[in-house]
Amino acid sequence: MVLTKQYLRFVGRGVFNIVGSGRGGAVLLDKRGDIAAVAAAQDVIIWDLKKKERLRTLLGGKAEVTCIRGSGTGSLVSVGYSDGSIKLFDTGTGESEVTFTGHKSAVTSLNFDEAGLRLVSGSRDTNIIVWDIVSESGLYRLHGHKGPVTAVKFMKKQNVIISSSKDTHVKFWDLTTQHCFKTLTGNITEIWDFVLLQDSLLVTGGSDAEIKIWKLEFNEQVDEEGNTFLTKEPKLKKEKTEVSLGEDNKASEEKEEEDDNSVLSIKRIGSILRKGEGRLQHLEVDQEGRLLAVHGTDNILELFVVCTDEEIQKRLAKKAKKEKKRTGVEVDLASIKPTVQEQFRRVNHVKAAGKIRSLSVLQNKNKFRVAMVLANNQVEVMKYEVDGEVESLMKVETPGHRSDVRTTAYSSDNTAILTASSEGLKVWNRSSLACVRSMPCAYALSSVFAPGDRHCLIGTKSGKIQIFDIGAGEMSEEIDAHSGEVWSLTASPDQRGLVSGSSDKTVKFWDYELVTGKDGNKILSVIHKRTLELDEGVTCVSLSSDGRLIAVGLLDSTVKVFFVDTLKFFLSLYGHKLPVVSMDISSDSTIIATGSADRNMKIWGLDFGDCHKSLFAHDDTITGVRFVPNTHQLFTCGKDGEVKHWDADNFQRIQTLKGHLGEVWCLAISPNGKYVTSAGKDRTVRLWEKTQEILVLDDERETEREAEAEQEAGDAQPVPGEQGKETSLPSRRNAETERGAESLMEAIELYYSCMESEDPTDLPPLMLAYSAESPLDFMCGVVCRIKSSELEATLLVLPLDVVKQLLDILLELIRNQMEVEIVSRCLLFLLEIHHGPIMANKSFEDVVIKLNEHLGPEISRIREMTGTNLAGLRYLGTRLKEREDVELFADATLRVREKNKKKKKKEKAMQRAVMAL
Numbered sequence: 001m002v003l004t005k006q007y008l009r010f011v012g013r014g015v016f017n018i019v020g021s022g023r024g025g026a027v028l029l030d031k032r033g034d035i036a037a038v039a040a041a042q043d044v045i046i047w048d049l050k051k052k053e054r055l056r057t058l059l060g061g062k063a064e065v066t067c068i069r070g071s072g073t074g075s076l077v078s079v080g081y082s083d084g085s086i087k088l089f090d091t092g093t094g095e096s097e098v099t100f101t102g103h104k105s106a107v108t109s110l111n112f113d114e115a116g117l118r119l120v121s122g123s124r125d126t127n128i129i130v131w132d133i134v135s136e137s138g139l140y141r142l143h144g145h146k147g148p149v150t151a152v153k154f155m156k157k158q159n160v161i162i163s164s165s166k167d168t169h170v171k172f173w174d175l176t177t178q179h180c181f182k183t184l185t186g187n188i189t190e191i192w193d194f195v196l197l198q199d200s201l202l203v204t205g206g207s208d209a210e211i212k213i214w215k216l217e218f219n220e221q222v223d224e225e226g227n228t229f230l231t232k233e234p235k236l237k238k239e240k241t242e243v244s245l246g247e248d249n250k251a252s253e254e255k256e257e258e259d260d261n262s263v264l265s266i267k268r269i270g271s272i273l274r275k276g277e278g279r280l281q282h283l284e285v286d287q288e289g290r291l292l293a294v295h296g297t298d299n300i301l302e303l304f305v306v307c308t309d310e311e312i313q314k315r316l317a318k319k320a321k322k323e324k325k326r327t328g329v330e331v332d333l334a335s336i337k338p339t340v341q342e343q344f345r346r347v348n349h350v351k352a353a354g355k356i357r358s359l360s361v362l363q364n365k366n367k368f369r370v371a372m373v374l375a376n377n378q379v380e381v382m383k384y385e386v387d388g389e390v391e392s393l394m395k396v397e398t399p400g401h402r403s404d405v406r407t408t409a410y411s412s413d414n415t416a417i418l419t420a421s422s423e424g425l426k427v428w429n430r431s432s433l434a435c436v437r438s439m440p441c442a443y444a445l446s447s448v449f450a451p452g453d454r455h456c457l458i459g460t461k462s463g464k465i466q467i468f469d470i471g472a473g474e475m476s477e478e479i480d481a482h483s484g485e486v487w488s489l490t491a492s493p494d495q496r497g498l499v500s501g502s503s504d505k506t507v508k509f510w511d512y513e514l515v516t517g518k519d520g521n522k523i524l525s526v527i528h529k530r531t532l533e534l535d536e537g538v539t540c541v542s543l544s545s546d547g548r549l550i551a552v553g554l555l556d557s558t559v560k561v562f563f564v565d566t567l568k569f570f571l572s573l574y575g576h577k578l579p580v581v582s583m584d585i586s587s588d589s590t591i592i593a594t595g596s597a598d599r600n601m602k603i604w605g606l607d608f609g610d611c612h613k614s615l616f617a618h619d620d621t622i623t624g625v626r627f628v629p630n631t632h633q634l635f636t637c638g639k640d641g642e643v644k645h646w647d648a649d650n651f652q653r654i655q656t657l658k659g660h661l662g663e664v665w666c667l668a669i670s671p672n673g674k675y676v677t678s679a680g681k682d683r684t685v686r687l688w689e690k691t692q693e694i695l696v697l698d699d700e701r702e703t704e705r706e707a708e709a710e711q712e713a714g715d716a717q718p719v720p721g722e723q724g725k726e727t728s729l730p731s732r733r734n735a736e737t738e739r740g741a742e743s744l745m746e747a748i749e750l751y752y753s754c755m756e757s758e759d760p761t762d763l764p765p766l767m768l769a770y771s772a773e774s775p776l777d778f779m780c781g782v783v784c785r786i787k788s789s790e791l792e793a794t795l796l797v798l799p800l801d802v803v804k805q806l807l808d809i810l811l812e813l814i815r816n817q818m819e820v821e822i823v824s825r826c827l828l829f830l831l832e833i834h835h836g837p838i839m840a841n842k843s844f845e846d847v848v849i850k851l852n853e854h855l856g857p858e859i860s861r862i863r864e865m866t867g868t869n870l871a872g873l874r875y876l877g878t879r880l881k882e883r884e885d886v887e888l889f890a891d892a893t894l895r896v897r898e899k900n901k902k903k904k905k906k907e908k909a910m911q912r913a914v915m916a917l
Contacts, residue, residue: 007633007654009695010645010676010688015043015659016433017419017426017685019400020373022357024065025282029074029091033362033369037077037091038379039065041661041682044079046091049371049381052396056094060087064661064682069110072287076133078119080107086121088133098136100789102129102730113154120161122149128163129730130175136788138730142173144180150192157199158218164191170204172264182262184214193283195292197306201343202266203292205280211272211294213340217265270340275349276300281356286363291384292344293370295356301372303347303384315342350390352380354402369393376402377683399435401426405679407446407666411453414670417677419685420444420458427456427470430675433687437473441466446489448498450512455524459486459500465510467524476523481508488541498526499550501541507532507552532567534560539579544589549606551592553580559594561609571609575602582625586632591648593634595622601636603648613651617644624667624678635676637664643678643688652697656704659686710735733793740786741797747782748805751775779809780818783826791822792829800837803830807847814854820862824855 020026024039034050037058044058044065060081067080076097077089084103087096103123110121118139119131128142128149147166154161159175170184170191189207196202202214274280278297285292285306292304307315316336324330354374362369370382378397384390401421409418417428420441427437443461450457455476456468463482468475482502490499497511510526517523536554543550549570551561557579561571578597585592591612595601601617604610618638627634632648641664643657662681669676676688754760754767754775763772772778786794798806807830813823831838831848838844 005647005650005697007645007647007695007697008690009693010655010657010690011693012657012659012686013675013689014433014687015041015684016428016435016687017377017400017405017679018045018683019047019377019396020045020379021065021682022355022373022375024079025068025358026360026371026373026379027068027070027077028360028362028369028371029070029077031074031362031364033364033371033381035074036360036371036379037068037070038373039068039079041065041684042081042659044068044077044089046094047379047396049379049394049396052394052398054399058087058089058091058094058096061085062658066106067108067110069112071112071116072114073116076112076116078110078112080110080121080123082106084123084125086110086119086131088119098133098789099787100129100131100138101734101736102131102138102141102789103127108149109152111153114156118154120152120154122152122163124148126165128152128161128173130161131730131789137791138789140178141730142178142180144171144173145169147190150190151194153194153196155196155199162194162196162202164194164204166190166192168206170194170202182264182266184266186214186268187212190279192280195283195285197285197289197292203283205274205283205294207279209274209276211274211280211283212268213270213272213344215267215269217267219263219265272304272340272344272346275302282358284359284361286361286368288363290363291361291368293359293361295359295372297355299352299355299374300349301352301356301359301370301382301390302349303370303390305345305347305386307343307345311345312338312342315345347384347390350382350392352382353378353392353395353397354380378402398438400683404665404681404683405685407444407458408668408677408679408685409447409449409456410668410670410675410677411449412451412671413453414672414675416449416453417668417685417687418447418449418456419679420447422461425456425458425468428685430670430687437470439468439473439475441468441475445485445487446500448489448491450524451491451495457489457498457526459489459502461485463502463504465489465500465526467526469523476517477525479526481510481528482506484537487539490541490543492543493545493547497529499541499543501538501552503537503539503555505534505537507534507538507541507550530567532562540582542583542585542592544585544606545587546589548589549585551583551585553583553594555579557596557598559583559592559604561592561606571606573602573604573609573611575611575614576600581621581623584625584627584634586627586634586648587630591632593625593627593648595625595636595638597621599638601625601646603651612648615646615651615653617646618642620663623663623665626667626669626676628669628673629671630673635667635669637667637678639663641680643667643676643686654697655695655700657688660684729792729796733797734790736787737790737793738797740790740794744782744786744794744806745798745802747779748802748809751779751809752805776809776812776816776818780813783810783813784819784822788822791825795826795829796833800834803834804844804847806830807844807851811847811850811854814851814858817858817861820858824859827851827855 018040020038021041026036026038029035029037036049037044037046042060042064046055048055063081063083065079066082069078075091077091079087084105086100088098089096103125105124107121107123112119117133119133121129126145130139132139145165145167149163149165152163161173164170168187171180172182174181187206191204191206194204200216202216205211276296276298280296283294290306294302352372352374354376357373357375359370359372366386368384372380377400378395380395381393382390383393403422405419405421407420415430417430419426422443425439425441426435429436441458444458445461446459448457454471458466463484465479465481466475467477481500482504484503486500486502488501499509501507508528509530511529513525513527514522515525536556538552540553549561550564551559553559557576559573559580563570576596576598580594580596583594590606592604592606599618600614602614603612605612617636618640620639622636622638624637634646634648637643641660641662644653645655646653660680660682664678664680667678674690679685767778770781810823810827
């Protein structure tokens with residue numbers, strides 16, 4: 001019998017250092033603008049901007065957040081991910097309410113309608129999907145754009161959505177008929193964003209410096225009852241007429257407008273030039289449409305006040321006065337038409353503390369707040385009052401580095417984590433993940449804690465070693481150690497000193513020593529003792545735990561091993577094709593692991609320098625290799641964004657820890673071997689903890705294969721009757737829908753086997769496990785447990801013979817008045833999709849006739865019950881409002897009476913005082 005070696009699983013325990021990732025954006029949630037939801041890699045962090053505290057985290061999955069949008073009340077936040085999924089979160093509890101899976105690639109835009117009952121999403125897959133939030137399902141998918149959708153919004157007064165795309169077009173979609181009835185083609189470059197002002201002005205921005213303003217007019221009439229209706233019915237899109245190259249652009253636009261038989265007329269009224277450089281990234285407007293915020297790829301924020309009719313008239317009066325002063329002729333105000341300059345007033349632009357990635361605008365009593373997520377991992381809030389100046393109000397910057405973390409280390413007691421980047425050094429509490437110290441430093445490449453954990457040392461890009469006093473929170477000394485980059489700092493096993501390796505072809509040995517500082521106090525310093533000269537630049541250094549050997553990685557792709565006491569050459573480890581970037585020696589000093597830019601990890605014996613095994617470890621450069629103390633297990637990280645756990649005895653990969661987006665720059669393992677910290681390009685520092693869960697390699701490989709198979713689960717064949725249309729099913733086939741279909745088919749088979757048995761009341765164990773009272777009750781539960789957003793895609797997988805059986809079951813559910821709403825939805829979808837086979841097959845005839853008899857009355861009953869409940873709720877709401885009004889009036893009366901009593905008492909007291917005098 002072969003014994004299977006068991007390991008303990010490492011799991012993610014927290015993410016820190018990230019304030020906000022620019023790709024996903026941010027949204028202000030409360031009316032005052034103090035609470036903001038900010039995208040942070042795969043999660044969304046809700047920040048209290050005033051206190052600069054993290055309130056809660058909305059946990060996502062494995063995909064990066066690409067889009068975020070709040071509902072009008074701020075109670076719901078919709079989050080779009082790079083894998084095409086959308087999650088709705090309750091901001092109060094932080095729990096995910098529902099997940100929509102319909103897009104094939106990253107979600108680029110999300111928007112709620114005014115009532116907050118529908119959500120529209122646009123994606124890089126060129127599709128637009130409208131979702132019903134109440135029923136937690138998709139309504140329809142709209143096709144038409146030839147490029148990725150960049151923005152999509154609902155109109156407030158019309159049942160219309162507007163979408164823009166990189167194909168340079170803006171499309172108007174009628175949701176009643178679900179087709180595009182108007183396409184705006186007046187843009188030359190890609191449209192990156194647009195905003196809608198009062199349903200009458202459309203502001204678009206593209207790759208150039210011009211922001212274009214368009215006027216929208218719907219041809220409407222009002223009937224005698226006061227209902228509005230469109231005077232022209234939308235017709236199918238006409239083919240664009242070819243215009244000769246010599247014709248003027250304006251003439252072609254006018255011709256196109258004349259030929260267009262749409263209910264919507266669009267006219268360009270002007271444009272505004274931006275001050276910022278590069279393409280436009282975002283246009284954002286507050287909820288009242290009063291302040292327009294614009295930013296490009298740089299750090300310039302531009303604000304425009306959208307003038308009211310009164311302000312426009314004042315500006316026109318000023319313009320008429322200037323004209324009269326210039327010409328001496330009286331100018332009639334009615335004859336002057338307002339231009340874009342009168343409708344939009346530019347506010348002085350401001351520069352943010354970094355490149356702006358996204359923003360959110362909020363208005364509160366003529367005061368505006370603009371929250372910006374910057375590229376350097378911070379959130380900045382600007383405030384602006386009408387006719388005032390734009391000022392920086394606050395910044396959330398302390399909980400994170402401004403640039404990528406390049407080195408990390410653990411304290412000897414496992415409680416503190418050190419991270420350092422190009423601009424600063426931070427010390428974090430491991431249990432709370434809170435930043436306890438933040439100090440400025442030079443560009444850090446390596447770091448180590450000094451004995452006692454009260455000081456830390458970093459090696460810099462300029463060749464200096466900086467020593468920091470953690471308690472005082474300041475740098476105590478800076479030493480000119482090398483003339484090149486200090487790539488490695490390694491503590492000596494006896495804790496009396498350290499070794500530094502640099503690109504200046506030297507390895508230096510240092511001893512700790514207390515020296516007298518400038519103010520006369522003793523401070524920790526390092527004294528240079530010995531130097532090891534080499535022929536090539538040093539990339540990494542590692543000391544054996546017994547203090548006997550030192551291994552040095554060189555730029556010639558070899559590793560040289562020397563004796564520490566005599567610095568005599570011992571071994572040369574050669575075999576890598578590119579330089580060794582990181583290496584580590586095991587605690588028993590018997591093996592050394594080297595990770596190289598050639599993506600291979602090699603395990604060598606330190607007795608003879610023989611290569612035990614060469615493993616293809618990562619898909620890109622290996623950036624870190626660390627042994628778990630007192631074991632032959634080790635962790636590696638690489639530029640492929642993965643952290644991997646290995647066993648150096650049997651050369652097996654134990655586990656792959658996924659979470660980072662982009663390169664992982666460094667990792668560290670705690671002295672007790674229970675915690676691993678990794679830092680990456682996505683600005684996150686992730687903490688991984690060893691659990692007591694046993695991990696078996698065969699099971700882990702099987703789980704990985706299943707996950708790969710789920711990812712490869714693509715879309716099914718096109719649904720009959722949907723090819724070539726502008727609309728299609730909103731949901732898409734994935735592993736969840738396939739599992740749902742399998743469970744549904746198993747339940748149908750179990751139902752019929754139970755019904756055909758001698759005693760149908762004797763339920764199988766599976767039905768009893770779900771607390772079902774009867775086979776029909778069990779089937780009702782199975783149908784209800786299918787996610788509402790994936791119901792159509794699940795039913796689409798079922799074969800026709802199973803559909804026949806399911807229709808019989810659904811008929812019984814209708815007869816017994818069980819979950820009529822969901823059952824009728826299933827019925828209508830199945831009848832629509834399988835219409836041809838059902839009509840052609842006589843065996844379906846009886847079921848369809850019976851369904852026709854029962855479905856109508858049941859739906860009418862549900863509708864009447866819902867109407868009665870709504871009327872009752874409205875009545876209760878009216879009574880509550882009346883009671884509140886009465887209480888308010890009574891309170892006001894009491895306050896007035898008390899005020900009068902106090903006034904009379906005061907007057908009497910004054911009279912008594914006068915009489916006494």
